Amino acid sequence: MDVLFGGLADAVRLLLSGDEDSWSIIALTLRVSLTATAIALLLGLPLGAAVAVARFPGRRILLAAANTGMGMPPVVVGLFVTVLLWRSGPLGGLGLLYTPTAMVIAQGAIATPIVVALVAAALQQVDPDFRVQMQALGATPVRALAALLGEARLPLLAGAMAAFGAVVSEVGAAQMVGGNLAGQTRVLTTAAVLATSRGQFSLAIAFGLILLLIAFGVNLSLTLIQQRQAVTR
Amino acid sequence: MSAGIGCRDLRVHAGGRELLSVPELHVSSGRTLAVLGPNGAGKSTLLRALGLLSSHRVSGEILLDGRPATRSLMRHALVAVLQRPILRRGTVAANVISGLRFRGVSRREAQARAWPWIEALGLASLAGRDARSLSIGEAQRVSITRALAVGPKVLLLDEPFSGLDSTTRADLLADLRAALTGQPTATILVTHDRQEALALAEDTALLIKGRIRQHGSTAEVLDHPGDADTARLLGFTNLLPPALTGRTHTLVARPEHTRLVLGPSDDSAEVIGTLRRTVALGVATRVDVDTAAGPLTCLHPGDLLATELPPAGSSVRVRIRHARPLTEMSLATPS
Numbered sequence: 001m002d003v004l005f006g007g008l009a010d011a012v013r014l015l016l017s018g019d020e021d022s023w024s025i026i027a028l029t030l031r032v033s034l035t036a037t038a039i040a041l042l043l044g045l046p047l048g049a050a051v052a053v054a055r056f057p058g059r060r061i062l063l064a065a066a067n068t069g070m071g072m073p074p075v076v077v078g079l080f081v082t083v084l085l086w087r088s089g090p091l092g093g094l095g096l097l098y099t100p101t102a103m104v105i106a107q108g109a110i111a112t113p114i115v116v117a118l119v120a121a122a123l124q125q126v127d128p129d130f131r132v133q134m135q136a137l138g139a140t141p142v143r144a145l146a147a148l149l150g151e152a153r154l155p156l157l158a159g160a161m162a163a164f165g166a167v168v169s170e171v172g173a174a175q176m177v178g179g180n181l182a183g184q185t186r187v188l189t190t191a192a193v194l195a196t197s198r199g200q201f202s203l204a205i206a207f208g209l210i211l212l213l214i215a216f217g218v219n220l221s222l223t224l225i226q227q228r229q230a231v232t233r
Numbered sequence: 234m235s236a237g238i239g240c241r242d243l244r245v246h247a248g249g250r251e252l253l254s255v256p257e258l259h260v261s262s263g264r265t266l267a268v269l270g271p272n273g274a275g276k277s278t279l280l281r282a283l284g285l286l287s288s289h290r291v292s293g294e295i296l297l298d299g300r301p302a303t304r305s306l307m308r309h310a311l312v313a314v315l316q317r318p319i320l321r322r323g324t325v326a327a328n329v330i331s332g333l334r335f336r337g338v339s340r341r342e343a344q345a346r347a348w349p350w351i352e353a354l355g356l357a358s359l360a361g362r363d364a365r366s367l368s369i370g371e372a373q374r375v376s377i378t379r380a381l382a383v384g385p386k387v388l389l390l391d392e393p394f395s396g397l398d399s400t401t402r403a404d405l406l407a408d409l410r411a412a413l414t415g416q417p418t419a420t421i422l423v424t425h426d427r428q429e430a431l432a433l434a435e436d437t438a439l440l441i442k443g444r445i446r447q448h449g450s451t452a453e454v455l456d457h458p459g460d461a462d463t464a465r466l467l468g469f470t471n472l473l474p475p476a477l478t479g480r481t482h483t484l485v486a487r488p489e490h491t492r493l494v495l496g497p498s499d500d501s502a503e504v505i506g507t508l509r510r511t512v513a514l515g516v517a518t519r520v521d522v523d524t525a526a527g528p529l530t531c532l533h534p535g536d537l538l539a540t541e542l543p544p545a546g547s548s549v550r551v552r553i554r555h556a557r558p559l560t561e562m563s564l565a566t567p568s
Binding site for chain 1: 281284286308309311312313315317319321322331332335336379380383389
């Protein structure tokens, strides 16, 4: 119990002390995970919408791939991204390995299938004739699609939360492609792993609690938006 | 150039199969056409093709006010009400104005234009309600009000009354009829219900297996089936071939015009058969009789006591009180 309370005390101390290292880890965690989530939304929203409403060859294969991707171990994604960005790999010339950009790429690859699968599921829950009815009321195809997205906004926000939750909490890919370099690519999960391996349990718990706090904060914001929309009808 | 909606040589294909073929159809502004047909006849397919809303392969020409319709022209002219009321999240009032909003009308103006329709269709007390909390009947009322509020040139109604209880249906039917009267709207109602066609439409087309078999004024079409399929669709379920009646044409009759002869009679026009079963239906008693030319159904008013009817297997005589000869009607568009 001492370790746990010590960890709690350390977490509060770290947050209040203004320790530069800790704050840079927190800031990098937020930057990498939010950027990865944003990229996943940018890619996943149109892809998921296409899978849900369009008919094209390979649609079901794409959906099955996205569903599989939802359960993809981050360490496997990390491995592929590492191979791609390795000095002698296809994208080695870009020199991105062990940079925050590499972490964003890896986390984006983790989050995109989640967004695609959840967007497709969210849109397919709406009546299949929804867009036809909107167009039959005078909506252009684009406005009808926008109305469909609006109709499914609650599960869509849930998809965004799931994507962020998956990337902010993963450690395998961040460790492999980022290398956990102090001051450069160290994020809360990799910092917690390092502290644990060194026997600094209080510090590890502190990082873990801060991670939980961040995840809770972001999801609380999205939940408040989601539920406000659900109630103010 | 005649105002309204129509088509020429309209064909719809799906999966290598022709679902629909309509050489010509026109509904003038201010008139309502009922497209009556059994399930799977292609009614919704026709409606969606006319509204340029079909996901199937459509060929031929859709005409709007006599000119070939483009998607843009159709989008401005048309509103459709689908079989299931599909409402958006939000209040009833927000749903009713959504058609106007899609057309670029400001919220304030849309509310002003929609309000008379909300009152006319009896939705004023529900205006602030969450659309998701409505019953199916209320939701369909909102869906119809949303369509009328736009003041469309063309209104397509895809079985909007199916799934409603009889009281709700009768009320909504009357309200819709009142709302459409005097409006310069070309309305097409797709239905399998003759009463809906009678209540709403001046003209009726009978659609069977993707083809229009008859087209004319509603009163005429509903009472003059041209072939066995249309006879069945129109409730003339008793077919009496010449061999049975001695007439030159096949006769058709409704069950309510077909009765068992329970007393002595020497009427030579009666048909002989064997009583198969009797079913008490509360307000009527149904009697099924097998004849040499096929089954006949008799419908006697009231709950006939079993003792009044002979037992199953008895030889019985059936009298047809009103029968119509099957005559091919013209497919010409009514004036």
